Amino acid sequence: MRNAKLGSLEVARIGLGAMGMSHGYTGAGTDDAESIRTIHRAIDLGVTLIDTAEIYGPYLNEELVGRALRGRRDQVVLATKFGLVAHGGRGLWNLDSSPANIRIAVEGSLKRLGTDHIDLYYQHRVDPETPIEDTVGALAELVREGKIRHIGLSEAWADTIRRAHAVHPIAALQSEYSLWTRDQEEILPLLRELGIGLVAYSPLGHGFLTGSLRTPADVEALDDSDFRKNNPRFTGENFLRNLRLADQVQEIADQVAATPAQVALAWLLTRGGDIVPIPGTKRVSRVEENTAAAAVELTEDQVATLDALTPAEGGHHNEAQMQMIER
Numbered sequence: 001m002r003n004a005k006l007g008s009l010e011v012a013r014i015g016l017g018a019m020g021m022s023h024g025y026t027g028a029g030t031d032d033a034e035s036i037r038t039i040h041r042a043i044d045l046g047v048t049l050i051d052t053a054e055i056y057g058p059y060l061n062e063e064l065v066g067r068a069l070r071g072r073r074d075q076v077v078l079a080t081k082f083g084l085v086a087h088g089g090r091g092l093w094n095l096d097s098s099p100a101n102i103r104i105a106v107e108g109s110l111k112r113l114g115t116d117h118i119d120l121y122y123q124h125r126v127d128p129e130t131p132i133e134d135t136v137g138a139l140a141e142l143v144r145e146g147k148i149r150h151i152g153l154s155e156a157w158a159d160t161i162r163r164a165h166a167v168h169p170i171a172a173l174q175s176e177y178s179l180w181t182r183d184q185e186e187i188l189p190l191l192r193e194l195g196i197g198l199v200a201y202s203p204l205g206h207g208f209l210t211g212s213l214r215t216p217a218d219v220e221a222l223d224d225s226d227f228r229k230n231n232p233r234f235t236g237e238n239f240l241r242n243l244r245l246a247d248q249v250q251e252i253a254d255q256v257a258a259t260p261a262q263v264a265l266a267w268l269l270t271r272g273g274d275i276v277p278i279p280g281t282k283r284v285s286r287v288e289e290n291t292a293a294a295a296v297e298l299t300e301d302q303v304a305t306l307d308a309l310t311p312a313e314g315g316h317h318n319e320a321q322m323q324m325i326e327r
């Protein structure tokens with residue numbers, strides 16, 4: 001697989017999101033052995049960027065990734081995130097990017113991951129209570145101490161990105177970017193001006209773009225803990241209207257003898273060598289399918305058709321989650 005650049009960090013063009021192995025999706029945590037095989041298969045196929053976060057599980061996903069990487073740590077670029085656990089008492093799903101919280105968070109992540117350094121350490125969400133300069137200042141100290149190698153932000157917008165980058169180079173912004181979530185295209189010129197890469201999370205539209213959810217009954221059958229159950233794009237009329245998008249992706253897939261997941265990823269790869277999708281899966285067969293997207297060629301016409309897909313109906317997160325996203 002070819003490489004991509006995230007700032008000065010080089011990674012293979014397609015990464016692996018580990019979240020769903022322990023968190024957020026139906027079946028999370030039910031088959032750790034298959035999840036670990038999936039991480040190993042990804043590495044064998046040339047994937048280098050492995051993505052987790054302390055909040056996934058919480059903590060369980062980092063522990064799982066740490067177990068999977070025993071003896072293989074040096075083969076990967078390991079990325080994790082802090083800032084959605086306030087260790088000082090407010091607990092889970094509370095923003096805290098204060099220097100004191102980062103100090104506690106990084107030690108926990110290093111321990112769970114079984115490593116002495118994190119290659120790419122992201123702020124998971126911007127914390128309006130802590131100036132970004134203080135957060136990045138604390139991260140820059142961790143770089144100097146060798147505990148982390150590169151700094152990332154997630155779902156941050158222009159002003160924060162500029163201010164953060166002025167304190168210490170930011171290697172990557174990790175935000176939702178896919179055929180049905182296009183607002184990152186507004187921020188791409190700034191990222192390119194500053195030499196920051198874009199890590200595209202949920203590149204398969206939480207699985208929707210693969211065509212695996214076709215009826216309201218399919219959504220109804222998901223676990224109650226599956227966050228798609230109250231995602232506006234998967235509910236009510238929106239879900240039915242959005243099916244058209246999945247059909248359009250399927251049409252292109254038929255033309256190029258690929259799967260819809262591969263088309264969704266191949267389209268992202270056409271956007272530039274500084275964009276790295278991190279599709280999430282807990283299955284060996286799907287990591288094989290997703291990684292093979294690096295070899296799928298789309299014609300200019302097909303790219304143009306995909307560029308012009310019907311916009312999705314509904315926000316890409318529910319309201320509570322949207323409030324933590326900086327715009």
Ligand SMILES: NC(=O)c1ccc[n+]([C@@H]2O[C@H](COP(=O)([O-])OP(=O)(O)OC[C@H]3O[C@@H](n4cnc5c(N)ncnc54)[C@H](OP(=O)(O)O)[C@@H]3O)[C@@H](O)[C@H]2O)c1
Pocket residue numbers: 016017018019020025027051052124154155174175200201202203204205206207208210212261262278279280281282283286289290
């Ligand atoms: N920074 C952030 O705030 C943030 C937010 C969300 C996610 N992320 C990161 O981004 C990664 C990817 O995002 P995501 O997992 O939310 O969404 P995604 O990659 O768009 O979709 C994952 C879903 O699609 C299914 N899937 C994967 N490959 C498939 C295929 N070839 N055919 C059919 N279904 C397929 C998965 O099920 P199976 O597992 O059963 O295959 C899972 O349900 C996460 O793992 C996480 O590391 C970051």
